[in-house]
Amino acid sequence: MRPDAGTPMIELDNVSKSFGDAVAVDGISLNVPAGSLCVLVGTSGCGKSTTLRMINRLIEHTGGEIRIDGHQIRRFNEVTLRRRIGYAIQNTGLFPHWTVARNIGVVPRLLKWDKARTRERVESLMALLGLDVEAFAGKYPHQLSGGQAQRVGVARALAADPDILLMDEPFGALDPITRSSLQAELLRIQSRIRKTIVFVTHDMDEALRLADQIVVMQAGRIIQQGTPSEILAHPSDDFVETLVGGRDRGLKRASLTPVGEMMESLPDDGRVPAVHVLQTDSMRLAVSLMLWHGVSQLAVVDDTGETVGMLPLRRLVDDFGE
Amino acid sequence: MVLALGGLAVLALWGLDAVRIQPNRIVSGTGHGLIEALGTGPALLVMLPLALVMALAWRPTRGREALMLMLVTAMLAAMPWALSLFIGQFIDDPGGAARAAVSGASWLVGFALILMLIDLRQRLQPGALVTLVLIAVSLGSLGVAFGRGALDSLALVQEYEVRRAAFAEAIVNHLILVGVAVGASLVLALGLALWMRRVAGVRQGVLGVLSFIQTIPSLALFGLLLAPLAWLASRFPLLSDLGIQGIGWAPALLALVGYSLLPMTRNTFIALDGVDPDVIEAARGMGLAPLQVFFQVRLPLALPLLIEGIRITTVQAIGLAAVAALIGAGGLGTFIFQGLGQAAMNLVMLGALPIVLMAMLVDALLKALADAARRGDADDRTG
Numbered sequence A: 001m002r003p004d005a006g007t008p009m010i011e012l013d014n015v016s017k018s019f020g021d022a023v024a025v026d027g028i029s030l031n032v033p034a035g036s037l038c039v040l041v042g043t044s045g046c047g048k049s050t051t052l053r054m055i056n057r058l059i060e061h062t063g064g065e066i067r068i069d070g071h072q073i074r075r076f077n078e079v080t081l082r083r084r085i086g087y088a089i090q091n092t093g094l095f096p097h098w099t100v101a102r103n104i105g106v107v108p109r110l111l112k113w114d115k116a117r118t119r120e121r122v123e124s125l126m127a128l129l130g131l132d133v134e135a136f137a138g139k140y141p142h143q144l145s146g147g148q149a150q151r152v153g154v155a156r157a158l159a160a161d162p163d164i165l166l167m168d169e170p171f172g173a174l175d176p177i178t179r180s181s182l183q184a185e186l187l188r189i190q191s192r193i194r195k196t197i198v199f200v201t202h203d204m205d206e207a208l209r210l211a212d213q214i215v216v217m218q219a220g221r222i223i224q225q226g227t228p229s230e231i232l233a234h235p236s237d238d239f240v241e242t243l244v245g246g247r248d249r250g251l252k253r254a255s256l257t258p259v260g261e262m263m264e265s266l267p268d269d270g271r272v273p274a275v276h277v278l279q280t281d282s283m284r285l286a287v288s289l290m291l292w293h294g295v296s297q298l299a300v301v302d303d304t305g306e307t308v309g310m311l312p313l314r315r316l317v318d319d320f321g322e
Numbered sequence B: 001m002v003l004a005l006g007g008l009a010v011l012a013l014w015g016l017d018a019v020r021i022q023p024n025r026i027v028s029g030t031g032h033g034l035i036e037a038l039g040t041g042p043a044l045l046v047m048l049p050l051a052l053v054m055a056l057a058w059r060p061t062r063g064r065e066a067l068m069l070m071l072v073t074a075m076l077a078a079m080p081w082a083l084s085l086f087i088g089q090f091i092d093d094p095g096g097a098a099r100a101a102v103s104g105a106s107w108l109v110g111f112a113l114i115l116m117l118i119d120l121r122q123r124l125q126p127g128a129l130v131t132l133v134l135i136a137v138s139l140g141s142l143g144v145a146f147g148r149g150a151l152d153s154l155a156l157v158q159e160y161e162v163r164r165a166a167f168a169e170a171i172v173n174h175l176i177l178v179g180v181a182v183g184a185s186l187v188l189a190l191g192l193a194l195w196m197r198r199v200a201g202v203r204q205g206v207l208g209v210l211s212f213i214q215t216i217p218s219l220a221l222f223g224l225l226l227a228p229l230a231w232l233a234s235r236f237p238l239l240s241d242l243g244i245q246g247i248g249w250a251p252a253l254l255a256l257v258g259y260s261l262l263p264m265t266r267n268t269f270i271a272l273d274g275v276d277p278d279v280i281e282a283a284r285g286m287g288l289a290p291l292q293v294f295f296q297v298r299l300p301l302a303l304p305l306l307i308e309g310i311r312i313t314t315v316q317a318i319g320l321a322a323v324a325a326l327i328g329a330g331g332l333g334t335f336i337f338q339g340l341g342q343a344a345m346n347l348v349m350l351g352a353l354p355i356v357l358m359a360m361l362v363d364a365l366l367k368a369l370a371d372a373a374r375r376g377d378a379d380d381r382t383g
Ligand SMILES: Nc1ncnc2c1ncn2[C@@H]1O[C@H](COP(=O)(O)OP(=O)(O)OP(=O)(O)O)[C@@H](O)[C@H]1O
Pocket: A019, A022, A023, A024, A043, A044, A045, A046, A047, A048, A049, A050, A051, A202
């Protein structure tokens, strides 16, 4: 009974949170359509985690209204609500006294699934996240690497097949390479399971790579929201501009654009450039190849190796820039 | 370690008296050393196994350590018999008034052997079965020697023989006193720790009061409780029917609980409070209800430290309960104070030795339990 794509799964309506006199979140409004990935981004202390944790009522909002699937969250019993929402955090929060399998199976067990069903689910999730069942099911969290622990954390969040997934800097503590491969994996998984995800990070590159919708926060308020290319193209103020990398923006944008969108058809004389690039590679990679090989045009191939077009340097200057 | 202990044992045998022969219970008697009694040659022969262990300890390998472990166990098992033989040199009729008190050299050798055993066991890490066999062999030999009457000339045994019933009662009393005090303080400490976690402000206050109680000397605390309890008992006959009086078990128990509260509460609080907040946050986020968070996550993760607190408290209470004998609470302390009053040091020993043993046993047991808790519940692998 998943709602159609486009209808808001999570709605925040003028939501505020104050801790005593201190206002952590100040009247934010936000819609997250079902099946989309929304990234909250901003500097430390701007209220990202607070916003996220108000959605599963780990923190109660003090003003405004939060709705899930059209219902006010205050109407739900908070424990029931949380069992329906997946939650993954930066330091994994895995239970150190339980095995990987038991960690992943915690919510199904709370929901009183029978043993066989729980085990089946745990094993299929481990497979989905690239964790070998034989090798890892009986391990304890302290026996895992940071990347493996984080995979377990994500598997645990997905265990009871929730419609909503909340992720608070889940890849924040990982090295750049592991982080990048987990990001790719999240995108791969998301393209299959289409959860409604709210993802917190302070890394704009991560946000640009993952998001359908980016929400930039500062001092408890939303200062801009939009798709990654909208944010890149029109940062609303100096702060957002700095966040998206200032004069580096050209390259950031290039890394978001697939070569296929910019390529031209092959010239009539049939001469194919010597260096080639994949249709699905980013424009950033194309530029890099041109710089490295000292050429001004590339052949574009699809994943079977068939040449489907070409990319001249001129395209970058003429049509890609503002 | 083994080398040093072996050296200590040899030196003790060389320079100190092994037993003290007393013509009767009160007279302190004359001491006899190994060399003086046996002559240098035979004395050196007795020290031979010790020398062998020390030689093996010089360049230890795993095989040599195993050999040392066996030698030490054998020596420990032989000790009661050797002692019995040695005493036989001086006392002809075991039933008479004359008796032998174990003195310096024998005590030191005994302790040195036990410490060596502990050290070697630590290093070799044998299975629980081997450990059990080691203990059974050394204790079993002592038991047989005792049962066969080989130790009847020992003053300690004679003191015991005339107080069999009282001894058993004292041990039971002591255990009950300690058990109830530790149990009650554990329950109170859990309550206090939870309160301290909930209301941040009470933390300093509670710990302050508890450490103040801790600074009152135990005798003074018993004294302080004497008057109010006696008054209560005289006001309410029902209470005195229950045995609550100025002296006896009631003030002893109260004082023991008072002393136990500080280590227990502090450890319980630190244990519960020290659980990784990320783990608690995740547990709540997964949808564990508050009680589930406590019993499935916080408590199991706090358990090793919590048991550590129980261990410290229990060992302390076993010692303190001895003092409680002064106000008529019974227990093993009774023998200590009787013995002191009659200048009968062997009677003091009859009270003190079981207390030391009890403390060591509880210490080892709870340490093992804490270790087991630290390893987590390895049995659940399926989810
Ligand atoms: N329980 C609390 N009590 C009081 N103040 C709090 C509490 N939790 C958060 N705050 C305050 O609210 C503000 C927002 O905190 P929040 O954790 O949401 O920031 P964040 O954007 O997630 O930062 P970071 O990137 O460092 O995680 C901060 O100023 C923080 O000090």
